[in-house]
Amino acid sequence: MKLQRGKLLVDPPASASSDIAFILIIFFLVCAAVQPETGVAQILPKTEEKKDKQDQSKNLEVSITPTSIVLNGSPLALPEFTQRITAALKQKTRDADRIVTVKSAPNTPYPFWIRVSQAIKQAGGILTLELESDRIINVE
Amino acid sequence: MKLQRKKLTASIPAFAMGDIGFLLLIFFVILARAQDDSHVRWQPANLKEADMVASPLASVTIDTGFKTYLDGKEISTDELAGALTNLLGDAPSGQRNVFLKVHKEAKASHFEPVIAAISEAGGDLIHILEPEEKAAK
Numbered sequence: 470m471k472l473q474r475g476k477l478l479v480d481p482p483a484s485a486s487s488d489i490a491f492i493l494i495i496f497f498l499v500c501a502a503v504q505p506e507t508g509v510a511q512i513l514p515k516t517e518e519k520k521d522k523q524d525q526s527k528n529l530e531v532s533i534t535p536t537s538i539v540l541n542g543s544p545l546a547l548p549e550f551t552q553r554i555t556a557a558l559k560q561k562t563r564d565a566d567r568i569v570t571v572k573s574a575p576n577t578p579y580p581f582w583i584r585v586s587q588a589i590k591q592a593g594g595i596l597t598l599e600l601e602s603d604r605i606i607n608v609e
Numbered sequence: 610m611k612l613q614r615k616k617l618t619a620s621i622p623a624f625a626m627g628d629i630g631f632l633l634l635i636f637f638v639i640l641a642r643a644q645d646d647s648h649v650r651w652q653p654a655n656l657k658e659a660d661m662v663a664s665p666l667a668s669v670t671i672d673t674g675f676k677t678y679l680d681g682k683e684i685s686t687d688e689l690a691g692a693l694t695n696l697l698g699d700a701p702s703g704q705r706n707v708f709l710k711v712h713k714e715a716k717a718s719h720f721e722p723v724i725a726a727i728s729e730a731g732g733d734l735i736h737i738l739e740p741e742e743k744a745a746k
Contacts, residue, residue: 506708
């Protein structure tokens with residue numbers, strides 16, 4: 470005589486499906502939350518009204534347009550600009566002398582602007598924005 | 610003779626706890642999403658020197674339509690400085706991080722007034738950019 474084996478349970482209990490979904494949501498939330506951000510810092514000490522013209526005339530002046538960078542009146546490409554501004558700022562030791570006034574054309578694209586500002590920062594310059602409304606922003 | 614009433618059970622089925630937890634989680638996720646800016650569409654510019662940055666107190670975004678958002682809510686540039694001042698409160702310098710996420714096609718006329726507003730509020734500006742090697746992949 471053959472003995473009948475007891476049937477094994479194969480179906481997962483339906484009541485556990487919501488717990489499984491809960492754990493899955495936690496998993497995806499944790500995955501989504503851990504996305505590190507990358508970037509560059511710029512310290513903005515203050516926004517102030519335009520200073521005397523006499524003080525500003527000593528500073529390096531940079532004009533940015535969509536196609537070129539003008540340093541003290543000479544149009545340059547970015548690699549050349551980096552060399553020239555590094556050389557110009559190397560001789561200056563005082564913070565007040567390392568101020569670089571940047572004026573951008575309204576249609577200057579952001580990626581180009583950020584490259585120029587990064588070049589000034591790496592050369593040791595203190596970036597100062599000159600806006601249309603005559604407000605000055607110092608960016609260290 | 611007094612008839613005995615049948616006792617009714619009032620216990621909560623234990624298997625419903627998972628469902629309750631699930632619904633609570635959905636509720637809190639929706640609540641949290643109202644404060645973030647992940648729904649704002651923008652593409653970062655690339656820069657070789659982009660490094661890991663600390664967490665911010667506020668996040669300003671210029672999206673693909675060149676609209677300005679503060680922590681995911683649309684705001685005009687004129688109101689931005691005041692709103693940022695309130696958000697940053699009395700936080701000491703060095704802990705007043707403000708993320709600036711500018712869409713790579715934005716122009717100076719879009720992002721310079723925003724930088725001015727962050728400066729006015731005394732925020733520590735951090736440009737959010739993508740490292741060039743990551744963008745090339």
